[in-house]
Every structure is written in C-alpha cells, then in structure tokens.
Amino acid sequence: MTTTKKTPRKRVSAETLSKNQREISVSEFFAKNRHLLGFDSLRKALLTTVKEAVDNSLDACEEAGILPEIWVTLLSRSEENRYVVQVRDNGPGIVPKQMPNIFGKLLYGSKFHSMKQSRGQQGIGISAAAMYGQLTTGKPLDVTSRTGPRKPAVSMKVIIDTNANKPKTVNQKELDEWHLAHGTELSIELEAKYIKGKQSVDEFIYQTAVANPHASFHYRNPVGELVSFERSVPDNPEPAKEIKPHPHGVELGVLMKMLQSTKQSTVSSFLSSDFSRVSPGLASKIVQRAGLKPRNRPSTIARKEVDSLYRSLNDPATKIMAPPTNCLSPIGMQELLAGLTRGVKAEFFTVETRKPAVYRGNPFQVEVGLAWGGDLPGDSLARVMRFANRVPLLHQAGGCCINKAALEVSWKSYGLQQARGALPTGPLLVMVHLASVWVPFSSESKEAVADYDEIRKEIRLAIQSCGRRMGQFVKRKARARNEAKRREVFNLYLDEVVSCVETITGEDHEKFRKQLMTISKAKTELAELLEEQSSSADEADELAAAENVIIIDPDAVAVESAAPELQGAVNAREQAALDFD
Amino acid sequence: MAAKKKAKSTGKSTGKSTGKSTGKTTGARDVALEAHKRVQVPAKLDTNAKIDFLANSAVKLARKKVDPFVDIPTRTLSNVNFSKRKKIIEMGDATQRRSLFNMNQARKFMQTFVIAKGCKQLQAEGKTTSIRDLYYMSKYTLKDGKENTFDDQVESDPIIEDLEVSLGSLREELHLFAAKRGSVVGPLTLVDAGDTIDLSRMGSGGWSVPGIVEPNVVQFVKHKAKFILLVEKEAVWARLNEDKFWKRHNCILVTGQGQPPRGVRRLLFRMVQEMKLPLYVFVDNDPWGYYIHSVVKQGSINLAFESARMAIPSAQFIGLSAYDPARYGISEGVSIKLNDQDRARAKEILAYDWFQDRRWQREIKHMLKQGVKWELEALSNKGISFVTEEYLPKKIADQDFL
Known part of the structure; x- marks a missing residue:
C-alpha cells in the first residue's frame, strides 16, 4: 500500500448535485447511442434508413389491404458520403396531423402496445432515421402523403427538436397535383456510404423481395442500376390478428403495469379477461395458489403480492394452454416458393412451414425454404438468408439462432459436404423465416434472433425436412451423373473390345457390338430414364408432384425471374425507369 | 427353407432350359444360368x-x-497349395471373374x-x-x-x-519374354541360338541368360561341374568369378541379380534336371533372401502355375544362415537392424505352408530374436576372399545346408 497522503475531497451537497440532474430527452439519448439503433457505421446507416422506411411502407399497405408497390431510390449528393434516401409507397397515406409525430417523435407508434405480428415493433425506426439525417446533414425529413384521390397531397418538412423530443414542421403545403392516388413519399438526406455486398441495400431489397412475393419493388441504387421485382402472388398475406398476452410471456414489470391500468375490478376477472387462455376457473386457481382473494382489486395489490401472483402464473403446476396462433402471419408455402423462384435461379426448391409453437408464452412459427443447384455457386459455403417477420436480417449472422440451427443440421446426410462446425459447401441457399408476435432480437438494432432452444429446434426440424427432400434430389442427380459416366466408360471400352475381337478372329462383329451396346444400356438404365425426363421413376415423380417442391429443368427455357445480382433485370429496367420520375 | 427353395429352383431351371432351349428368347433365368458357367x-x-x-x-x-467376362485363375496366397508330395507350390482352382460391365x-x-x-x-x-x-x-x-x-x-x-x-x-x-537378367560362368559348354559357347571363357561378365532358355534355343553340350551355386548378389558373384572359385571347385556360378527372373529359374531347372547336379542357393540373411531360396526351391505364389517347370525341390540353402555370423566370427558391426518391414515379412513367411519345416521355423525365429540381418558382403569383413577361401569351402565340405 502506498502511503501518499490524499487531500480529502470536499463533500458535495445533494443540492449542488441536483443542479446537474435533469431529464435526458430520448432524442439526446439517441444522439449519443446511435449504435443501439443500427446507425453505428456510415454503411449501416444507409441500410437502416432504407430498411425502416420500407418496413413501414409494407406494414401500412398490408394493414390497409392494399397490394404494396414500393419505389426506393438512392441518390448520391455531390458532397462525399452524402446520400438521399427516397422511399415511396402506394399505401393508405398519413393524415397531415399525424405526420410530424410519426416522423419526428421517437417511440411513437401503434405497434409497441399491440400483441400482433408486424415488421416494426418499437416505433423507434423511421423517426430515428430522420433524426440521424438531421444530425449528420442538418437537413429535415421531407414527406409528402395523400390519403385518397379526392384529398389533396400534403407535403412538409419535419424538424426534430432533439432536446424536447418534439417535432416541428415547416413548409407545409397542399399540392395541386401528385402522381399517386394514395401513398406516401419520404426522403431523408443523410451521411452514409454505399458499398455493395452481403450487407448492402441491394441485398436488402433483394431479400425483402424474396420474402414478400405479394409486393412489387422498384429500386435504383446510387450507381444508377435499376432492378424491379414484380409481384408474383396476387393477394396480401392474411392480416395478423391481435391477441392478448399469454401469462407465460409477461415479465413482472409488465404484469405490474397491467394490474395498474386494467379496467377490471377484481384480480380474478383481470386474469381471465386481460390474458389469453385463462378461463375464470383457471383464474381462481391461480389466485388461490398466489394466496390472494379473488375479489382483491388489481390496482391495490402490493409489490409482494404481485410477486406471488407472478410466481403462481409461472408455476409448473399451473397448466395453461399454449397461446392461440391465429395472430401469426406466415408467408405460406406457395408464396415462399413464389418468392424464392423470383429471386433465385436454382434447380430445386422446397419449402416447409412448421406448425406454430411457443417460446416463453409468445407464439411463433418457422418457415424454411431451400434452393439448390442452378446458378448458385457450387464451390462456396451455403448461404443463409434470415428473416424475422418478413424483414431480412443482414448482420450478426454468427450470433443468430437461425445460423446456429443451420449449423446443427448434419448436411452430409443430404449429399452435401460439410466441414466440422461450418455450413455445408454446395450450391445451396437456406432461407429461414421466423414469424412471431414478439421476435426475440438479441439487440435493439434487430439484427439477430436470440437463441431460444424452442426456436432453434423448430428451425432445425424445418430445415431437416426440407433437407431430406433436397437430399433425395441431390442424390438422384448424383446417381444420374454417375450412371451417365458409367455408360460413357462402358461404351468406350466395349468399342475397343469389339475392335480387338475383330482383329483376333478376323471377322466383322457389328452384331457383337450392338449386343454389347444393348447390355450397356440395360446396365445404365437409370441414366437413360433421367436423361429422357421419363416419369417412371416413382420416387422422382413423387418428389416433383409434392406441393412444397419445385424442380426446374436447367436445360429448359430460363425461368422468368430477377437475378440475384442487379445487373440481371434488363427487362424490368425500362419499366422501372418510367416509374421513377 | 433355403434348401427347399434351392431344390425347387434347380428343378425348375433344368426343366426350363431343356424345354426352352429351342425358344428364340432367352429368359432372365437362362441369362443367370449362363453367367454361372465358368469359361475355361x-x-x-x-x-x-x-x-x-x-x-x-x-x-x-x-x-x-x-x-462378357473372363475367368482368370486367382494368383494369390489363398489359391495356392503346397504339395507335400511334390514339394512344390501348386495353383488351386479358384478363379476371379473379370466383367466388362x-x-x-x-x-x-x-x-x-x-x-x-x-x-x-x-x-x-x-x-x-x-x-x-x-x-x-x-x-x-x-x-x-x-x-x-x-x-x-x-x-x-x-x-x-x-x-x-x-x-x-x-x-x-x-x-x-521378360527383360533378361542374370549371368552364368563355369565349366559348361552350351549352344545358344546356334552359337556354341564355352562358359569357362566368359571373362569377368559371364554369359547373360536370355529371356527364353527352352531347348529350342539353348542346348547343353558338355560340362565338368559338380554343383551349381546361385548367388543373390551380383557383386558377390563377381568376387567369386574373379577368384575363379568355379574353377577350383568345379561349379557353375549363377546370379539372378536379386529375385531370379523366369529365364534364370528355368535355366537352373533344366541344368539340375538334365545334368543331375545339386543346386546351392547363396543369399542375404534376411526374409527376402529366405524367400528367394524358397521361390527357387518351391515356386512362387504369383507364378504357381509354372512351378512344375521351374521349382527345384532339391535346391539347398547354403547361406547366409542366422547362425553363421556367430559360428564364423563375423563382427557384429556389419549387421543391420531389422526394420518393421523385415519383421512383418518374416512373420508372413513363417506362416507359409512351405516354411513349416522345423529347421526353417528355428532359422527365421533366430533371426527375429537376434534382431539383425546380414548381407552377403558382410563376409568380406573377415577378409576380401574369406567367402571363397573359407566360408563356402567349409560349408560345402561340412554339407552344412538347410
């Protein structure tokens, strides 16, 4: 220990301290913690902004029952690292009064409070993007919206007062003319960086198109490349229903809040009417186990009693039915196939939709699609596309439950090579969609799904059942290739044998040759069958007939689908060019 | 159950083959039957x-x-028998089918x-x-x-x-014929492709053994030899030739440069047969040397079908025996440690039917116990002409053979 004498510090009074204590505005908090929301790098800021805007557009369209048509334009400003993100949809539009709140106030929205599957959850997204833009460029968000053909389009700029978490609007005006009957267009100028690759906006649009076949997308990137994904499914997904929370899904704090805000006058009725799957009978049992009286007023239950109520709810002896699952809106088998085939050029597609399951009282459902062969690169590791409530997840793959599940699968049994602890090698794309009322993200920026055993198991099972079908196909292909190769070898050798026999005997042996060819053909029959695409191979037939499988003959005419790379969509280019003013 | 099934099927097939043999089409059963027959x-x-x-x-x-297939007699250990009566290795009946498809x-x-x-x-x-x-x-x-x-x-x-x-x-x-290998010197006159050759006047290189030594090519004319000495190493053969060992001891000196090729083996066979001479085999003391002797004496697994015209059951092993170095006082320093391959080969040989003789078992086990092998050249350690002056004369005089 050192013996240096420390000058005793003067005690500071609470009063002095209190001078420095003041409310921190949410906006200010964001300004300092932007990484929490996905604005930690210039590249990511661009992606997050596009993502939030597109998510909002899709949610709005679906809620209003409109088939979404979305235009995304990225414009590069002359200043370095300065871009304008412009997103336009044909949604229901926003009434002028709400515009500043939606775009200029953090934590404002309709989604946070509802137990219902939607893309956005916290209502933090688009306003955060607007704030980021404002912080980095000083430019306010620009929005124009129209709620119907008979209403005028309203345009305004939304400025956020970062101290007060309050929006201010300027330049509000009604437009005489606007090119959409209804919809919203917003543009945000921000400091960002456009880089192509696996975590680019290009990739995001592409993956979003795969997961949302009911929507059309038109995208122009800063390099000037245009790509369009036309709608390949004629209907919006079944709208998700709102459900009451399940007792197993609530945390103590939420339970306390619910107790305070409930309209019910007794604990018993509170339980049976504010939760799903709690009958009056079950409610009284829970109350009894908690040592409470059924007639107790919810709001007066003290902290200690809440605790025992919470324990009683989660007691293993309290048998509560799994939550209803009609609140989920999976993509659906046919839609998934439609999405995959419009985005991926492969030979074999298969999908699997699991039955809904529950983690911690939250219903969720897993869907998996596999694409194999075709233009997918055969010499690299398989690619995993992750989606949560139809939103692509592009970051933090390593920590994601979906990736872990894909790694757990033994791909070797499906005819692929797999190094220890790695994804398989081969022309394979694995698409996993997790639909849930409350997707357990591992961070606020919503980039990876937290690792719950129940979720991982469901994903693994879905992948495995797709894998089995793919394995059949892959192995059959390999066998056919083998047979064809065998025949080639046989025919090469038998030719030589015939010529030897002719030299030895000095006679012509064309008949011998023909007989050998017949035997060779019989010996390699399978190859023949497959070459002719003859349908007598039962197994092949069964596979092709399954409704969750699509097999595309690579030799047949190329399927109409947009290429994974932007360069591919030549046809769509002109059309899209027209749509962008 | 199985027996019943078999009986049934054979009964049926015989009936069918007789009844249908005139028919134009060949049924699957006939195909199967045909495939069972051996092509000899x-x-x-x-x-x-x-x-x-x-x-x-x-x-x-x-x-x-x-x-189409060819049935090829199997040339492996599993398909050879050692005939105790003839004392040669004979090929069994097993064949291997080789198919085109x-x-x-x-x-x-x-x-x-x-x-x-x-x-x-x-x-x-x-x-x-x-x-x-x-x-x-x-x-x-x-x-x-x-x-x-x-x-x-x-x-x-x-x-x-x-x-x-x-x-x-x-x-x-x-x-x-195979590439020719092997040399001969000695008091022997023969005709090779019409040329009369005196093998006692062949200089330092000797007469090289042709690939084919059948009577139509090679005929023996006359000889004064008392025995034939087959030497594994060419260097040792050269030493013996230079020392005119063959002149002093009246022998025909042959080397096969390692495992003797067919030409040399066939020549030895004919010389032993036609001139009624004893054959002594002089090889390294290691498993490979033992095996050279065994091939000359009993025939090889690979060419078991040729044993009857190549194997010389009367051949005798003159050396080097694992007991010789101690007996003749050869320095331990010129021995070589057995490696894993040597040991594995020695154990393989120990298991062969034609090595079951007690003396051979003892010989090989002694080598394994000593843990060393000796090359023929090791004898030169006792003096350059020890092999010609002392070792071989003593061995022959004592009839110290295996």
Whole structure:
C-alpha cells in the first residue's frame, strides 16, 4: 500500500448535485447511442434508413389491404458520403396531423402496445432515421402523403427538436397535383456510404423481395442500376390478428403495469379477461395458489403480492394452454416458393412451414425454404438468408439462432459436404423465416434472433425436412451423373473390345457390338430414364408432384425471374425507369 | 427353407432350359444360368486357337445377353497349395471373374483383350518380343481421344500374366519374354541360338541368360561341374568369378541379380534336371533372401502355375544362415537392424505352408530374436576372399545346408 497522503475531497451537497440532474430527452439519448439503433457505421446507416422506411411502407399497405408497390431510390449528393434516401409507397397515406409525430417523435407508434405480428415493433425506426439525417446533414425529413384521390397531397418538412423530443414542421403545403392516388413519399438526406455486398441495400431489397412475393419493388441504387421485382402472388398475406398476452410471456414489470391500468375490478376477472387462455376457473386457481382473494382489486395489490401472483402464473403446476396462433402471419408455402423462384435461379426448391409453437408464452412459427443447384455457386459455403417477420436480417449472422440451427443440421446426410462446425459447401441457399408476435432480437438494432432452444429446434426440424427432400434430389442427380459416366466408360471400352475381337478372329462383329451396346444400356438404365425426363421413376415423380417442391429443368427455357445480382433485370429496367420520375 | 427353395429352383431351371432351349428368347433365368458357367479355355488347343476361343467366348456370351467376362485363375496366397508330395507350390482352382460391365473391372477387361490382340499378332507374324515391347505395341489412345489403353508397363505386365494363366499358355508360347537378367560362368559348354559357347571363357561378365532358355534355343553340350551355386548378389558373384572359385571347385556360378527372373529359374531347372547336379542357393540373411531360396526351391505364389517347370525341390540353402555370423566370427558391426518391414515379412513367411519345416521355423525365429540381418558382403569383413577361401569351402565340405 502506498502511503501518499490524499487531500480529502470536499463533500458535495445533494443540492449542488441536483443542479446537474435533469431529464435526458430520448432524442439526446439517441444522439449519443446511435449504435443501439443500427446507425453505428456510415454503411449501416444507409441500410437502416432504407430498411425502416420500407418496413413501414409494407406494414401500412398490408394493414390497409392494399397490394404494396414500393419505389426506393438512392441518390448520391455531390458532397462525399452524402446520400438521399427516397422511399415511396402506394399505401393508405398519413393524415397531415399525424405526420410530424410519426416522423419526428421517437417511440411513437401503434405497434409497441399491440400483441400482433408486424415488421416494426418499437416505433423507434423511421423517426430515428430522420433524426440521424438531421444530425449528420442538418437537413429535415421531407414527406409528402395523400390519403385518397379526392384529398389533396400534403407535403412538409419535419424538424426534430432533439432536446424536447418534439417535432416541428415547416413548409407545409397542399399540392395541386401528385402522381399517386394514395401513398406516401419520404426522403431523408443523410451521411452514409454505399458499398455493395452481403450487407448492402441491394441485398436488402433483394431479400425483402424474396420474402414478400405479394409486393412489387422498384429500386435504383446510387450507381444508377435499376432492378424491379414484380409481384408474383396476387393477394396480401392474411392480416395478423391481435391477441392478448399469454401469462407465460409477461415479465413482472409488465404484469405490474397491467394490474395498474386494467379496467377490471377484481384480480380474478383481470386474469381471465386481460390474458389469453385463462378461463375464470383457471383464474381462481391461480389466485388461490398466489394466496390472494379473488375479489382483491388489481390496482391495490402490493409489490409482494404481485410477486406471488407472478410466481403462481409461472408455476409448473399451473397448466395453461399454449397461446392461440391465429395472430401469426406466415408467408405460406406457395408464396415462399413464389418468392424464392423470383429471386433465385436454382434447380430445386422446397419449402416447409412448421406448425406454430411457443417460446416463453409468445407464439411463433418457422418457415424454411431451400434452393439448390442452378446458378448458385457450387464451390462456396451455403448461404443463409434470415428473416424475422418478413424483414431480412443482414448482420450478426454468427450470433443468430437461425445460423446456429443451420449449423446443427448434419448436411452430409443430404449429399452435401460439410466441414466440422461450418455450413455445408454446395450450391445451396437456406432461407429461414421466423414469424412471431414478439421476435426475440438479441439487440435493439434487430439484427439477430436470440437463441431460444424452442426456436432453434423448430428451425432445425424445418430445415431437416426440407433437407431430406433436397437430399433425395441431390442424390438422384448424383446417381444420374454417375450412371451417365458409367455408360460413357462402358461404351468406350466395349468399342475397343469389339475392335480387338475383330482383329483376333478376323471377322466383322457389328452384331457383337450392338449386343454389347444393348447390355450397356440395360446396365445404365437409370441414366437413360433421367436423361429422357421419363416419369417412371416413382420416387422422382413423387418428389416433383409434392406441393412444397419445385424442380426446374436447367436445360429448359430460363425461368422468368430477377437475378440475384442487379445487373440481371434488363427487362424490368425500362419499366422501372418510367416509374421513377 | 433355403434348401427347399434351392431344390425347387434347380428343378425348375433344368426343366426350363431343356424345354426352352429351342425358344428364340432367352429368359432372365437362362441369362443367370449362363453367367454361372465358368469359361475355361480347353487345354488341348494350341495357343493361337486358345486366343480365338477367348475372343469367341465373349461374342457368345453377348449373344446370350450375358455381360462378357473372363475367368482368370486367382494368383494369390489363398489359391495356392503346397504339395507335400511334390514339394512344390501348386495353383488351386479358384478363379476371379473379370466383367466388362463392372466399373472396377471394365478397364482391365478391355486391357486383357488388347493384350490378347497383341499376342495374336505375334503369333501371326511368328515374332517373339519382350513384355516391354508388347506394352508399347498395345499402348494407344482410345476413341475418346483422352484415355490410353495402358499408362505404364506396371499395368500391362500383370495383364500378361493373367492371360498366361487364363489361356494356360506359357509365356514362350505367347511369344513373349521378360527383360533378361542374370549371368552364368563355369565349366559348361552350351549352344545358344546356334552359337556354341564355352562358359569357362566368359571373362569377368559371364554369359547373360536370355529371356527364353527352352531347348529350342539353348542346348547343353558338355560340362565338368559338380554343383551349381546361385548367388543373390551380383557383386558377390563377381568376387567369386574373379577368384575363379568355379574353377577350383568345379561349379557353375549363377546370379539372378536379386529375385531370379523366369529365364534364370528355368535355366537352373533344366541344368539340375538334365545334368543331375545339386543346386546351392547363396543369399542375404534376411526374409527376402529366405524367400528367394524358397521361390527357387518351391515356386512362387504369383507364378504357381509354372512351378512344375521351374521349382527345384532339391535346391539347398547354403547361406547366409542366422547362425553363421556367430559360428564364423563375423563382427557384429556389419549387421543391420531389422526394420518393421523385415519383421512383418518374416512373420508372413513363417506362416507359409512351405516354411513349416522345423529347421526353417528355428532359422527365421533366430533371426527375429537376434534382431539383425546380414548381407552377403558382410563376409568380406573377415577378409576380401574369406567367402571363397573359407566360408563356402567349409560349408560345402561340412554339407552344412538347410
């Protein structure tokens, strides 16, 4: 220990301290913690902004029952690292009064409070993007919206007062003319960086198109490349229903809040009417186990009693039915196939939709699609596309439950090579969609799904059942290739044998040759069958007939689908060019 | 159950084959039956006809919708027997089927026919050539423009042996010989391809043994020898020749430069047979040396079909025995430690039927126990001419053989 004498510090009074204590505005908090929301790098800021805007557009369209048509334009400003993100949809539009709140106030929205599957959850997204833009460029968000053909389009700029978490609007005006009957267009100028690759906006649009076949997308990137994904499914997904929370899904704090805000006058009725799957009978049992009286007023239950109520709810002896699952809106088998085939050029597609399951009282459902062969690169590791409530997840793959599940699968049994602890090698794309009322993200920026055993198991099972079908196909292909190769070898050798026999005997042996060819053909029959695409191979037939499988003959005419790379969509280019003013 | 089924099926098939033999179509059962028959080339045919028979058998099989195949007598340890009466290794009856429509055998099947074609051409032209020559004759590119019939002589040599056994023809009858190897000196006069040669006047190199030593090529004229000495190492043979060991002891000095080739073995056989001379084998003291002696004496596994005309059961092992170094006071310093391969080979040999003699078991086990092997040259450690002056004379005088 050192013996240096420390000058005793003067005690500071609470009063002095209190001078420095003041409310921190949410906006200010964001300004300092932007990484929490996905604005930690210039590249990511661009992606997050596009993502939030597109998510909002899709949610709005679906809620209003409109088939979404979305235009995304990225414009590069002359200043370095300065871009304008412009997103336009044909949604229901926003009434002028709400515009500043939606775009200029953090934590404002309709989604946070509802137990219902939607893309956005916290209502933090688009306003955060607007704030980021404002912080980095000083430019306010620009929005124009129209709620119907008979209403005028309203345009305004939304400025956020970062101290007060309050929006201010300027330049509000009604437009005489606007090119959409209804919809919203917003543009945000921000400091960002456009880089192509696996975590680019290009990739995001592409993956979003795969997961949302009911929507059309038109995208122009800063390099000037245009790509369009036309709608390949004629209907919006079944709208998700709102459900009451399940007792197993609530945390103590939420339970306390619910107790305070409930309209019910007794604990018993509170339980049976504010939760799903709690009958009056079950409610009284829970109350009894908690040592409470059924007639107790919810709001007066003290902290200690809440605790025992919470324990009683989660007691293993309290048998509560799994939550209803009609609140989920999976993509659906046919839609998934439609999405995959419009985005991926492969030979074999298969999908699997699991039955809904529950983690911690939250219903969720897993869907998996596999694409194999075709233009997918055969010499690299398989690619995993992750989606949560139809939103692509592009970051933090390593920590994601979906990736872990894909790694757990033994791909070797499906005819692929797999190094220890790695994804398989081969022309394979694995698409996993997790639909849930409350997707357990591992961070606020919503980039990876937290690792719950129940979720991982469901994903693994879905992948495995797709894998089995793919394995059949892959192995059959390999066998056919083998047979064809065998025949080639046989025919090469038998030719030589015939010529030897002719030299030895000095006679012509064309008949011998023909007989050998017949035997060779019989010996390699399978190859023949497959070459002719003859349908007598039962197994092949069964596979092709399954409704969750699509097999595309690579030799047949190329399927109409947009290429994974932007360069591919030549046809769509002109059309899209027209749509962008 | 199984027996019943078998009885039923045989009953049915005989009925069918007699009844349907005139029918035009061949049923699956007939195909199966045909495939069960073994194709054996009749021994009474001449080589030319044998090759034709082989070719025609393939044509016949194809006509019956059976995948063409060749049945090749197996040349492995499992298919050789040691005849205690004749004291030679004989080939068993087991055959291996080689089919055209089997991925693992197709190439070899094709190669068998290519070699057969080559042999047929040699027959037709009345020429004799080396197996290396035949390899070059038979090497060409197949119709796909990529694959060769043979890539290496290592591939064609076993095919030639396969053909020899399946036709039951000697190599000479196929007009083939192996690369020649081996030298002879001694008090012997012979005729080689019409030239009379006195083997006592062959200088330091000796007479080199041709690939074919059959009576039509080589005839013995006269000799004064009392025995034949086969030396494994050429260097030791050269020492013995320089010291005129053969003159002093009246012997025919032969080396096969390692494992003696067929020409040397056949020559030894004829000399022993026709001149009624004893044969002493002088090899390194290691498992490979033991085995050289055993091949000369009993024949080899690979060429078991030739044993009757090559093996010399009267051959005697003169040295080097594992007991000799101690007996003759040879320095431990010139021994070589046995390696893993040596030990493994020694154990293999110990298990062979023709090594079951108590004295051989003792000999080999002694070597293993000592943990060392000795080369013939080790004897030179006692003096450059120790081998000619002392070792061999003493061994022969004492009749110290194994």
